[in-house]
Amino acid sequence: MTTASPLDPSEPTPSRARNVEGGYPKGRAKRAEVIQATIVSIAESGFHGASLRDIAERARISHAGLLYHFPTKSHLLRAVLEHRDEVDGADVAQDVAQGLSSVEAMIRLAARNARRRPMVEAFAVLAAEATTPDHPAHTYFRTHYATAIASATQGFRELKEAGRLRPEVDPESEGRQWVALMDGLQIQWLQSLADPDVAPLDMAAELRYRLDLMLA
Numbered sequence: 001m002t003t004a005s006p007l008d009p010s011e012p013t014p015s016r017a018r019n020v021e022g023g024y025p026k027g028r029a030k031r032a033e034v035i036q037a038t039i040v041s042i043a044e045s046g047f048h049g050a051s052l053r054d055i056a057e058r059a060r061i062s063h064a065g066l067l068y069h070f071p072t073k074s075h076l077l078r079a080v081l082e083h084r085d086e087v088d089g090a091d092v093a094q095d096v097a098q099g100l101s102s103v104e105a106m107i108r109l110a111a112r113n114a115r116r117r118p119m120v121e122a123f124a125v126l127a128a129e130a131t132t133p134d135h136p137a138h139t140y141f142r143t144h145y146a147t148a149i150a151s152a153t154q155g156f157r158e159l160k161e162a163g164r165l166r167p168e169v170d171p172e173s174e175g176r177q178w179v180a181l182m183d184g185l186q187i188q189w190l191q192s193l194a195d196p197d198v199a200p201l202d203m204a205a206e207l208r209y210r211l212d213l214m215l216a
Contacts, residue, residue, distance in 0.1 A: 031069050034059040035083050036118075038076045043121035046129055047077060047137070074136050081126075081140055084119055101164075102155035103178070103211060110182060111204035117193065120186050127183070145179065152178040159215075169214045181210060 037058035041050040052073060056066040070076045091112055095105035113120050130137040153175025159165045185203045192201040 027069075030059070030061060030065075031079075034061060034066060034069060034076070035079050038080050039083075039118045039122045042077075042080065042125060043118045046125050047073070047135070048129070052076075077126075077136055080122065081137065084123060087116075087119075101159055102151065103159060106152070106155070106178070106182065107204050107207045107211065110185070110207055113186070114189065114200075114203060117190075121190060124183075124186055124190065148179045149176050152176075156214075164216055165214055166216050174214065178210075181207065 034055065037055050038050065040058060041055050044050075045054075050073070052066060053063055055076065056063045059066070070079065088109060091109055092102065092105045095108050096102055100108065126137050127141055129135050130141040132138065153171050156165065156169070156171035156174045156178070160169065160171055165171075182203075185201065185206055189201040189203050192198050
């Protein structure tokens with residue numbers, strides 16, 4: 001949904017560091033497997049708690065093999081965040097191309113994210129950790145939220161210009177609240193999954209309810 005910010009502009013990207021991005025299919029498949037293993041490890045232990053050896057074991061690759069693809073944990077972190085942005089961005093772009101407004105596309109994205117629990121968990125953990133300036137993803141999340149709010153604001157502005165919003169709705173204020181609502185619902189959704197006596201929260205339905213309140 002948003003454009004990622006480099007974790008450290010002076011640090012080479014994983015593909016430049018090892019030039020494996022355009023390599024053989026087997027290498028690309030293993031790289032994708034390592035990224036998925038990293039997502040699960042971060043979801044369970046956070047960035048600082050995740051270890052390279054644990055990730056290598058999950059991905060069924062040697063520690064040396066892991067370092068060939070990703071020399072440092074920062075490279076792994078960058079790959080995870082870039083993967084998340086690529087997947088979300090492609091989904092939203094596809095829905096907009098099919099005629100949905102960008103705000104409605106975000107609702108569709110929330111429905112898709114309900115099938116991506118590890119990524120949602122990892123993103124929630126990283127977003128909380130990265131509030132400290134010394135976290136390697138701090139710059140990324142500052143840019144992520146600025147871009148997400150700007151994107152949501154523009155989406156509400158377009159709805160208003162099309163006469164679809166109630167007159168009193170302010171696109172700038174609603175854009176910020178919309179992003180906060182999406183993140184807050186993800187936390188509540190994760191909590192609902194941990195309680196067997198509670199039905200899983202329907203994030204998309206809650207977002208649709210909020211949007212319907214604002215539509216003219």
